[in-house]
Every structure is written in C-alpha cells, then in structure tokens.
Amino acid sequence: MGIKWDEFFITGDPLILGSQIAILLTMIGAVAGITYLKKWKYLWTEWLTTVDHKKIGIMYIISAVLMFFRGGMDGLLMKAQTARPEMEFLNSQHYNEIFTTHGVIMILFMAMPFLIGLMNVVIPLQIGARDVAFPQLNALSFWLFFSGAMLFNISFVIGGSPDAGWTSYFPLAGKEFSPGIGNNFYAVALQIAGIGTLMTGINFIVTILKMRTKGMTLMKMPMFTWTTFVTSILIVAAFPIFTVALALMTFDRLYGTHFFTVSGGGMDMLWANLFWLWGHPEVYIVALPAFGIFSEVIATFSRKSLFGYKSMVFSILGIALLSMVVWVHHFYTMGSGPAVNSFFSITTMAIAIPTGVKMFNWLFTMRKGRIKITSAMLWALAFVPCFVIGGVTGVMLAMGAADYQYHNTLFLVAHFHYVLIPGVVFAVFAGLYYWWPKMFGFMLNEKIGKWHFWLFVIGFNVTFMPMFFLGLNGAVRRAYTYSAESGFAPLFMLSAIGSIVLAAGFAVFCYNIYWSIRYADRNISSDPWDARTLEWSTASPVQFYNFAKLPEVKSLDPFWHMKKKNEGLTLHDSEIEEIHMPSNSWVPIYMGVIFGIAGFFLVFEWHIAAAVAGIGIFAGLIIRSFDYNEGFHVKKDEIHRIENAWRKTEGEVHDHVS
Amino acid sequence: MEHHQSKSFPISHVIGFVVSLALTFAAAGIALKTNLSFKVIMWIIGSLAVVQAGMQLFMFMHLREGEDGKTNLVNMIYAVFMVIVIVVGSIWVLTSGHAAH
Structure with missing residues (x-):
C-alpha cells in the first residue's frame, strides 16, 4: 500500500512535539483516572451508550467546550505570530495550517455542536416530549460528529494538518498543489461529521412536527423551538450539497478524478460555488438557533412575552429563504459578471431587513420590562450592539462593487468575527448560563459569570475592532507576517493584547464551571429564573423521562400562565401511568469508532484497510436492522418515588431560590 | 385506500392516463416526425416531460x-x-x- 511510516508522525517542531507529549499524558491520565475510580462501567452505561437527549446534549456541549479551547489556541497562536512585524514564531506553512484548523474547528466543531447540544437538551423539554423522535439516531449523530471531530483534530500530530483555508478552494486544495495528506483529513473528517449533522436535522424536524405536547400548535411554540425547526430544515437542504462537494473532492484527491482540477478539464470554481451553496446557509444554521436563545433569555429576564412573535416567525422564515440565494457574495471577485453580482448584492442586502425586524423585536421586548441583569441577560444585551456592528459592515461587504475593495482583507475577517462571536458565542454562553441549572441542578456562579462576561466582551472588541481598520488600510487576511514599513504594527499589537483578554475571559468561564461544580448551592428551585416555557415545569436536573404527566399547552409562554393560574402544576397519584422509554445501545458508539477507523485509513490512502473497515460499517448497519429492542417501561412506583423526591408533599413545584 | 377507490369511478386516473398517453405521443411525434433543430426538439420534449411529471403527481401520486x-x-x-x-x-x-x- 506504499505506507510512508516516516511521514506518519509530524516531527521537527517543538510546539507540535509538546502537543504530542501533552496528548499522550492526557490520554494515560484519563485511562488511569477512570480505572482508579472504577468508573468504566458508569461511563459505558450512563454516557457512552446513552440515548437520552439530555445526556447526548451534555456530551455535545463538553466536546464543544474542548474544541473551543483547541480553536482558541489556534487563534492565540495566530495573534502571537502577527503581534510584531516580521515575527518568526510560526513559519508560513504552520500559519496556514493553523488558520485552516481554526476556521474549521470553530465553525463545525465548536459552534455547531454547542448549539446542537443546547437544542438536544432543551427542545424535547420545550415541546413537552419525552425524547427526540429517533433517540438512537440522535446518539449516532453525536458519535459521528465526535468521530469526525477527533479525526480532524489528530491531523496536526499525525500526518499533517490541512492548510488550504477552511474554504479549501481549488486548485490550491487539489493534489497538484497540496500533495500531502493534510487536505484528505478535511475531506474525510468533515464528511463523517456532516453525516451526523444531517441526521440531527432530520431528527429535529420530525421531533418538532410530530412530538409536540397536547395544545402546542406551531404558532404556540417557543421561539427557540421555532429557530431550531427552521435550522433543521436548512440543514437538510444545505448539508447534502456539502456532502456531494466533499465526495467529489475526495475522488479528486484519492482516486485521480478531475472534477475541480483545471489541468484535467475540471472546473475549480465549481468547488467555490458548491462550498458556498452549503456555506452560506451554514452561517444561518448557526445563527438562527442563537437568535432563538436570545429570544428566550430576553423574554425571561424582561419578564414579558416576546414582542412581535408572529413577525419573529416570519423573519426567521424570510432569513432561511434568503439564505439560500446569497451564496455568490462570498466570491464576487471571481468575476461572475455584473448581472450575477448585482442579483446577489440585492438578495444579500435584503437579509438585513428581517434581521432588523428581529433586532427591534428584542428591543421592544425589553421596553418597559422589569429587566433582571443576570449573566445570561448580559450576553443578550451585549449581543445587540456588537451584532449590529457586524451586520452593518456586512451590508457594506454585500455591495459587489465595493467588495472589490474590501475582499481578502482583515476588514472581512473582522466582519465575520463580529457576526459569529456575538451571534453564536454570546448566544451559547447566554444559553449555558440560562439552562445550566436545568441540566445539572445547580447554577453557575453569577459573580464569576460577570467577570467572564466583561473580560470576554472587552477582549473581543479589542481583538477585532482594530482589524476593521487594519483591513481598510490594506492588511490582507491569511498572511503570516507583514513589514514594519506597512505601519500595521500598533493595531496588530492592540489586537494581540485583546486576544489575551479574550482568552482570560474563557479561562474564567472554565474556572466558573469548576467553582460551581464544587461549591454551588444544590438546594435550588426547579425554576430559578421564574421562566416562561415548559422545560422549567419539571425537575432540575431533569428526570430521565422528562415529564411524569405530559403538560397541556393553552397559550404562548405556557409555564408562565400555568404559574399565574396555578393549574397543571400538581401531579396526582391517579395521573401517573407507566412510561415507555428507549433502551441504551452500543451501536452508535461502535459506528462512531468504525467510521473513525475507516476514515483514518482513507485519509492515509490505505485503500485495502479502509475497505476492510468499511465492512465493519456495513456490519453495524445490519446489526441495527435486526435490532428488535422495543425499549422498556418505567413502573408507577419508580415514577412515584422520583416525582416525590423533587415535589413538595402537596405536589407543588419546588420553588426555593437561593 | 381500497374503500376509497370503490366509492366512485376513478375518473381522475382515467383522465391522467389519457393525458399521459397524449403527452408521450406528442413528444415522440415531435422528436421523430418533425424537422425542427435538435435544440428546439430537446426544449419541447423536456418541457412536455416536466408537464407530465407534474400532472402525474396530482393524478396518480395523491399529492x-x-x-x-x-x-x-x-x-x-x-x-x-x-x-x-x-x-x-x-x-x-x-x-x-x-x-x-
């Protein structure tokens, strides 16, 4: 098979050697720790084989935080390299690899799983369901994502990282100009993770359409459920395009076809076209659920119903529709002609309209509300001005003619960080602070949370605001260094200092998790924020069957009205019935592992080994087809016991807030 | 489905069948019996195919x-x-x- 063992491990770079040693020590430490604490069985039965949407959601979020760390380190390395002109901290190749992995990891392995994790935890609870429509498929989604993420992450120590940018444009990404295996990691790992994401999309469409509790019509769904629903539709529409594009890329790189290679009669621009046909909807796939989180947080902490619910729904649908017809604004300068560029300029600018509607709805929700400034609310408040800066510079970039001036500069880089960090990262932090007590039964510390917030938001602005001006002065993106004569040095230095503050904010966030796990008060209410939607009507942490009695919905903000009218909160013994729940399964994690192995062989172009591992994938499919496990029933006694543990004797909702 | 069909004469199916035949023969006739250019023929029979597919979705596929x-x-x-x-x-x-x- 022509295995080049000498190229297997990356050698010769002290940074990477350090990482290799750190990874090895972490792995040994993890295995030794779990063995010492005798937690293997617990880990296997409670987490690795689980089909419980809440646990799957938590695993998504843990992975996302880890990936945030990895992507953040890449970002810090870039900022260190560009802090001074002509630095020799990273060479150009290493810099190329780092901005590539930074982009891929932050979008696909941080933003996506963080949001999908929150969706997993919250959506079934918000619609009053006991799980998603296909629980085992949900576990498979997670394990395929995890498998793809890990495969992508090992690239920097084994085999070499992809280095053609997160967009991996041809011809650069082709075999001709990137002969190493780095870009195979991109093609194969994203394919595996993409299958998982596609399944998540299908799962949530069916869950939201079919599993809403009695009385919850479409127009009574909470806003986060709406945005998740529309995002899922976008996933199902857009991800197959990426699947096809990646498959063509894999054929080009591994089997010598010429879909995108110009020398072989292919069309390199087709890659850019297909990539952004997926890539632009992808931006909204991560932005829409984030908008939903802000809607929930702002309504809860303004203690009012969301302003303009219907216009919110129609704006989401409008954004989703428009997001499919704007993709060319990512490559105006490839020369598609004035008609094409004009059309896509107009559609792109049009997206600002529904987004503006949403902005005003959030502001009007806060108007005359009795606002509580909690950590979660702070993120939502900071989102508004920061995201508007990102949005307005977006409209500047949307003009095809003007884009010739801005494109490929740090102005663009600053723009999309101003959209994605307030639009996604602020949202997942808001969501995490908001839903944390529902997931774990205790709250994240508010005081440390405010440190986290201020460091992160100030750091973010100091990091990325200078990049607008650097870009306008002509600093190009993806360049590993610049000359002292360019005059860029002071702003680059400022940006680097900002990134350290940003990193300090993230460190405080990690410390907050640690502190809260150790010291936070466990004796809190199941509804600590006095919230409005159904997830708060059940225990914290949520019992595995979610609801002993499925709630009935009569209006928007159902839990708020249940509390006001004091109805539907109690549980009588006569109302308890046996609950049917799905069983755990080892198949999803097996599929994740075997996909990872097959993918790894494919990356190294060991085709025979990959084919053998492929048989393992088919074996998993066959085993699943003959799986007749119908799940199990939770007995009345057990429900009784679990419900009594968190309800007061009279059966009321436990309402102590520390 | 069975009781559905036995209720009345399946008039929509018959109409669909006849129209499908007509569209198919029209396409065959244009392709084989006319002297139009290749491009024009392709456009016409392509359009007829789309019309027929759409019609069948309503008539046969219970859309x-x-x-x-x-x-x-x-x-x-x-x-x-x-x-x-x-x-x-x-x-x-x-x-x-x-x-x-």
Whole structure:
C-alpha cells in the first residue's frame, strides 16, 4: 500500500512535539483516572451508550467546550505570530495550517455542536416530549460528529494538518498543489461529521412536527423551538450539497478524478460555488438557533412575552429563504459578471431587513420590562450592539462593487468575527448560563459569570475592532507576517493584547464551571429564573423521562400562565401511568469508532484497510436492522418515588431560590 | 385506500392516463416526425416531460390527498425551489462573465 511510516508522525517542531507529549499524558491520565475510580462501567452505561437527549446534549456541549479551547489556541497562536512585524514564531506553512484548523474547528466543531447540544437538551423539554423522535439516531449523530471531530483534530500530530483555508478552494486544495495528506483529513473528517449533522436535522424536524405536547400548535411554540425547526430544515437542504462537494473532492484527491482540477478539464470554481451553496446557509444554521436563545433569555429576564412573535416567525422564515440565494457574495471577485453580482448584492442586502425586524423585536421586548441583569441577560444585551456592528459592515461587504475593495482583507475577517462571536458565542454562553441549572441542578456562579462576561466582551472588541481598520488600510487576511514599513504594527499589537483578554475571559468561564461544580448551592428551585416555557415545569436536573404527566399547552409562554393560574402544576397519584422509554445501545458508539477507523485509513490512502473497515460499517448497519429492542417501561412506583423526591408533599413545584 | 377507490369511478386516473398517453405521443411525434433543430426538439420534449411529471403527481401520486396533503404540496414546492436554486443558479453563476473563460 506504499505506507510512508516516516511521514506518519509530524516531527521537527517543538510546539507540535509538546502537543504530542501533552496528548499522550492526557490520554494515560484519563485511562488511569477512570480505572482508579472504577468508573468504566458508569461511563459505558450512563454516557457512552446513552440515548437520552439530555445526556447526548451534555456530551455535545463538553466536546464543544474542548474544541473551543483547541480553536482558541489556534487563534492565540495566530495573534502571537502577527503581534510584531516580521515575527518568526510560526513559519508560513504552520500559519496556514493553523488558520485552516481554526476556521474549521470553530465553525463545525465548536459552534455547531454547542448549539446542537443546547437544542438536544432543551427542545424535547420545550415541546413537552419525552425524547427526540429517533433517540438512537440522535446518539449516532453525536458519535459521528465526535468521530469526525477527533479525526480532524489528530491531523496536526499525525500526518499533517490541512492548510488550504477552511474554504479549501481549488486548485490550491487539489493534489497538484497540496500533495500531502493534510487536505484528505478535511475531506474525510468533515464528511463523517456532516453525516451526523444531517441526521440531527432530520431528527429535529420530525421531533418538532410530530412530538409536540397536547395544545402546542406551531404558532404556540417557543421561539427557540421555532429557530431550531427552521435550522433543521436548512440543514437538510444545505448539508447534502456539502456532502456531494466533499465526495467529489475526495475522488479528486484519492482516486485521480478531475472534477475541480483545471489541468484535467475540471472546473475549480465549481468547488467555490458548491462550498458556498452549503456555506452560506451554514452561517444561518448557526445563527438562527442563537437568535432563538436570545429570544428566550430576553423574554425571561424582561419578564414579558416576546414582542412581535408572529413577525419573529416570519423573519426567521424570510432569513432561511434568503439564505439560500446569497451564496455568490462570498466570491464576487471571481468575476461572475455584473448581472450575477448585482442579483446577489440585492438578495444579500435584503437579509438585513428581517434581521432588523428581529433586532427591534428584542428591543421592544425589553421596553418597559422589569429587566433582571443576570449573566445570561448580559450576553443578550451585549449581543445587540456588537451584532449590529457586524451586520452593518456586512451590508457594506454585500455591495459587489465595493467588495472589490474590501475582499481578502482583515476588514472581512473582522466582519465575520463580529457576526459569529456575538451571534453564536454570546448566544451559547447566554444559553449555558440560562439552562445550566436545568441540566445539572445547580447554577453557575453569577459573580464569576460577570467577570467572564466583561473580560470576554472587552477582549473581543479589542481583538477585532482594530482589524476593521487594519483591513481598510490594506492588511490582507491569511498572511503570516507583514513589514514594519506597512505601519500595521500598533493595531496588530492592540489586537494581540485583546486576544489575551479574550482568552482570560474563557479561562474564567472554565474556572466558573469548576467553582460551581464544587461549591454551588444544590438546594435550588426547579425554576430559578421564574421562566416562561415548559422545560422549567419539571425537575432540575431533569428526570430521565422528562415529564411524569405530559403538560397541556393553552397559550404562548405556557409555564408562565400555568404559574399565574396555578393549574397543571400538581401531579396526582391517579395521573401517573407507566412510561415507555428507549433502551441504551452500543451501536452508535461502535459506528462512531468504525467510521473513525475507516476514515483514518482513507485519509492515509490505505485503500485495502479502509475497505476492510468499511465492512465493519456495513456490519453495524445490519446489526441495527435486526435490532428488535422495543425499549422498556418505567413502573408507577419508580415514577412515584422520583416525582416525590423533587415535589413538595402537596405536589407543588419546588420553588426555593437561593 | 381500497374503500376509497370503490366509492366512485376513478375518473381522475382515467383522465391522467389519457393525458399521459397524449403527452408521450406528442413528444415522440415531435422528436421523430418533425424537422425542427435538435435544440428546439430537446426544449419541447423536456418541457412536455416536466408537464407530465407534474400532472402525474396530482393524478396518480395523491399529492393533495390525505391529512398530509398540504404538507406534501409545500414540500414539493420547496424541493422545486431548491432544485432551481442549486442547478440553475450554479449554471448561471459559472457560465456568466469571466467565470466562463
């Protein structure tokens, strides 16, 4: 098979050697720790084989935080390299690899799983369901994502990282100009993770359409459920395009076809076209659920119903529709002609309209509300001005003619960080602070949370605001260094200092998790924020069957009205019935592992080994087809016991807030 | 489904069948019996095929029937929209301006 063992491990770079040693020590430490604490069985039965949407959601979020760390380190390395002109901290190749992995990891392995994790935890609870429509498929989604993420992450120590940018444009990404295996990691790992994401999309469409509790019509769904629903539709529409594009890329790189290679009669621009046909909807796939989180947080902490619910729904649908017809604004300068560029300029600018509607709805929700400034609310408040800066510079970039001036500069880089960090990262932090007590039964510390917030938001602005001006002065993106004569040095230095503050904010966030796990008060209410939607009507942490009695919905903000009218909160013994729940399964994690192995062989172009591992994938499919496990029933006694543990004797909702 | 059909004469199926035959023979006639240019023939028979496919969805595939009738229709329209965006959009983008050369 022509295995080049000498190229297997990356050698010769002290940074990477350090990482290799750190990874090895972490792995040994993890295995030794779990063995010492005798937690293997617990880990296997409670987490690795689980089909419980809440646990799957938590695993998504843990992975996302880890990936945030990895992507953040890449970002810090870039900022260190560009802090001074002509630095020799990273060479150009290493810099190329780092901005590539930074982009891929932050979008696909941080933003996506963080949001999908929150969706997993919250959506079934918000619609009053006991799980998603296909629980085992949900576990498979997670394990395929995890498998793809890990495969992508090992690239920097084994085999070499992809280095053609997160967009991996041809011809650069082709075999001709990137002969190493780095870009195979991109093609194969994203394919595996993409299958998982596609399944998540299908799962949530069916869950939201079919599993809403009695009385919850479409127009009574909470806003986060709406945005998740529309995002899922976008996933199902857009991800197959990426699947096809990646498959063509894999054929080009591994089997010598010429879909995108110009020398072989292919069309390199087709890659850019297909990539952004997926890539632009992808931006909204991560932005829409984030908008939903802000809607929930702002309504809860303004203690009012969301302003303009219907216009919110129609704006989401409008954004989703428009997001499919704007993709060319990512490559105006490839020369598609004035008609094409004009059309896509107009559609792109049009997206600002529904987004503006949403902005005003959030502001009007806060108007005359009795606002509580909690950590979660702070993120939502900071989102508004920061995201508007990102949005307005977006409209500047949307003009095809003007884009010739801005494109490929740090102005663009600053723009999309101003959209994605307030639009996604602020949202997942808001969501995490908001839903944390529902997931774990205790709250994240508010005081440390405010440190986290201020460091992160100030750091973010100091990091990325200078990049607008650097870009306008002509600093190009993806360049590993610049000359002292360019005059860029002071702003680059400022940006680097900002990134350290940003990193300090993230460190405080990690410390907050640690502190809260150790010291936070466990004796809190199941509804600590006095919230409005159904997830708060059940225990914290949520019992595995979610609801002993499925709630009935009569209006928007159902839990708020249940509390006001004091109805539907109690549980009588006569109302308890046996609950049917799905069983755990080892198949999803097996599929994740075997996909990872097959993918790894494919990356190294060991085709025979990959084919053998492929048989393992088919074996998993066959085993699943003959799986007749119908799940199990939770007995009345057990429900009784679990419900009594968190309800007061009279059966009321436990309402102590520390 | 069975009791559904036994209720009345399946008039829509008969109409669908006859129209399908007519469209098919029309396409065959235009392709084999006319002296139009290749391009024109392709456009005409392609259009006839789309018309026939759309007609069959309504007449045979029970597109609007059942409790999911409306949903099916929305799904079809959405699918058509996506196909137009992806296929026609890509062709337009890749064949205009410098991109074509």
